[in-house]
Amino acid sequence: MNLDMIRAAAIRIHGHARVTPLLHSPFLDEIAGKRILVKPECLQVTGSFKYRGGRSAVSSIHPEVRKKGVIAFSSGNHAQGVAQAARDFGVPAVIVMPSDAPRLKLENTRALGAEVVTYDRATEDRDAIGTALAEERGLTLIKPFDEPEVIAGQGTVGLEIAAQAKALGVTQAEVLIPCGGGGLTSGTAIALNAEAPGMRVRPVEPEGFDDVARSLAAGSIQRNPALTGSICDAIITPAPGQLTFPIMHALCGPGLAVPDADALRAMAHAFLRLKIVVEPGGAVALAAALFHARETEADTLIVVASGGNVDPTSFAQALDTL
Amino acid sequence: MNLDMIRAAAIRIHGHARVTPLLHSPFLDEIAGKRILVKPECLQVTGSFKYRGGRSAVSSIHPEVRKKGVIAFSSGNHAQGVAQAARDFGVPAVIVMPSDAPRLKLENTRALGAEVVTYDRATEDRDAIGTALAEERGLTLIKPFDEPEVIAGQGTVGLEIAAQAKALGVTQAEVLIPCGGGGLTSGTAIALNAEAPGMRVRPVEPEGFDDVARSLAAGSIQRNPALTGSICDAIITPAPGQLTFPIMHALCGPGLAVPDADALRAMAHAFLRLKIVVEPGGAVALAAALFHARETEADTLIVVASGGNVDPTSFAQALDTL
Structure with a gap:
């Protein structure tokens, strides 16, 4: 699993997957006290980076x-x-x-x-x-994350972030990514490690389901005690993958975890300030950036909003937090 | 007011205004029975093309x-x-x-x-x-629409549509645009007339506030009888502009009008299928494409979703239509 495979994947998906933009809003910067750039993979074909x-x-x-x-x-x-x-x-x-x-x-x-x-x-x-x-x-x-060509495809998010941030003059940043099994996180980390070495990936998970954060801290694969009980269903997996964990361990900074309530509030702010629809699991990285910025070090946080497949009732619940 | 001014505006806004993508969804195509491409200007800086x-x-x-x-x-x-x-x-x-x-x-x-x-x-x-x-x-x-440099700025939407559609192999289309005073509509029409002559702009308004459609049909400026009574407040103006009307009359096809209820339904479909937040006035062109496609002729409809500045209560009302 290496950079060449991500570059090859980028060629194969070119013209089919969308190059999602980097969005920003002064209102979000003000909440975080930092510069926030959001990559809306909810706008990807089928509504997620998958x-x-x-x-x-x-x-x-x-x-x-x-x-x-x-x-x-x-x-x-x-x-x-x-x-x-x-x-x-x-x-x-x-x-x-x-x-x-x-x-x-x-x-x-x-x-x-x-x-x-x-x-x-x-x-x-x-x-x-x-x-x-x-x-x-x-x-x-086709396995969901522990599969080299899947990781390579998700890693194209990292290639795009590197190029788009560079165009904005940003070379130093923490890149916050909603993390389930680690396909998106590990692929993006490989791409950024090569293309934007001043950036560090931080996986973000729902509180109580932080298997990746604990695995990174322990240096070995840890499991989640349960698989239900969070609204962030899209990113709840039993444990990081056999392929993805070693990559994350080598390349990522410490994991972050946010409560479901913060994911809902982040969805509401994405609605209000960026005009995008983000699902709960896709909003945890934005939640970490907005409401837990003190746990980050860089002046600029690049956030992946990884998916937008949320039902109207859950979305209305998020809007109620405004 | 001409193409050169739009090209000059494009240079001045480059790197500041976002190049919004062209989104699509097979689910929307199925509703319309045509190919639908959506330009989400709700993702523009400040949440609208303005x-x-x-x-x-x-x-x-x-x-x-x-x-x-x-x-x-x-x-x-x-x-x-x-x-x-x-x-x-x-x-x-x-x-x-x-x-x-x-x-x-x-x-x-x-x-x-x-x-x-x-x-x-x-x-x-x-x-x-x-x-x-x-x-x-x-x-x-800075007048809102009857001002050459404002029209020139809005016209950059047309330059982007021409280039993005060409990249998809689309040269023949009707381009549906939410229309208030006509700044976006007239600017886009000038750009497309030069860059994509196989495309025709169709202004779209709320039912009962179709001053532009009636003006185009009459060949002279007609006024709206009232200025309140539609949820599409962003695009309710007394009458088309002195500068914008002659351009629209020369270059646009007939106007379309949609009821408020269809704008709400279009907002809900944009949420569900494109993961974007569109305000009522910004959704009338998508509403025309989805629910009034028989009033159009082209096989491909390119739709501008012109803004996303909607309060949570109105948005929840739109979601209730699903």
Whole structure:
């Protein structure tokens, strides 16, 4: 997993993934007491950065293999990213989702042309179902984060940040990234380490689900005690990945953790000042920048708003914090 | 008022105004039955395209005159655009607003460094107050739309659309634009007429406030019978401008009008599918594209979402339409 793979991924996704801008607002700078630049990956195709990794991975499969199709386990942003990437290439996508996943997510994934296979969380084994399907049909599994070509795709966020910050004259910064399994965080860290060595990546997680922060502090992979209980569902994973953790350990600064209430407030400020829609898990880095800036060192904080797939009710709840 | 002035404005705003992207979603295409590309000027500095015109106008004043300051009459997006542009140059901005303007708008304009002068709508004459202040202090008046350098700034939207659409292989399209006094519409029409002659601009207004559509049909300036009664306050003006109307008459296709309810539904779809925050007046062109596509001819509709300065309560009302 290296910079060349990220550069190659950038070429493969060019013209398909959007180059998201860097947004700013004097009102946000004032809250943080620092300069805040926000990269809105909620504006990415399918509403999150996951399309980058999906497109990178699907485009890296040999055409003769790819035509049989791909498969992913996900009820969320990764499912939509892979479904859209498969649709780009006109190949089948099978998405394995729990039968109790939100109806909107099931419908959206189907609308992108994917075949959705549901399973009962209580009685059925997701991996067994997926593996059987993959073998039977020759599908290629696209893992959500512990997969080099997925990490390479997410790392293109880092290439863009380096170039866009340089154009603004910014070379020294902390880069705050919402962190689940660590695909976006580790890929971006590799890109920035090479292209903008004055920048340091800081993973941000929901309070109580800070497996990455604890793993970085301990120097070994630590797990989350639970997988439910936060509104930031998109970035709750059992533990950092086998591939992503060593990269983060080598390249990232200490992790940060924010309470759900701060994620909601950050969503409201993104609405008010940047006019973007951010989901709770996608807002934790902005929350850290706005409300926990004292835990950072740099004068400039670059924040990734990683996704915007939030239902209207949760969004209205965020607006109520204003 | 010509293309060269728009090109010159583009140079003056470069690096200050954002080049907003062109967004799309297969879900929106399906609703319309056409290809929909959305230019989100809600992501522009100060949350609307008005910063382009403000920056263009303020940057065109001679430095010795500019240093005395600028003045604008506005309770809305033009006020913020001019205030930010004045702040860019470190010169004073006076904004004349009715004393009953929304508190948030008063506060935001002050927070951008402007001096806000309020007047009583019922008993005081806005123009008299403004003219007296301008003479007394040597302030330059920046009109909201009937001013060549403002039109030139707004026209940079057209230059960007031409280049971005070409990169996507799109040369034939109708370009739907929320229209108040016609600054954005006329400037964009001049730019596209030169740079993308296969495109035709269609102004879009709220139903019952379609002075531009009626003026275009009649071939002479028609007025709105009332100035209140629509949620699309940002684009309600008494009549098209003396400068903007002849340009629109020469270059634009027929106007479109949409009910407020459709603007709210368009805001909700922009939330759900594009992850952007659009205000009611900024959403009328998207509403026309999504819900009145039969009144258009081209296979591709390019839509400007012109602003995002909406209060949380109105936004929640839009989400309730989902």
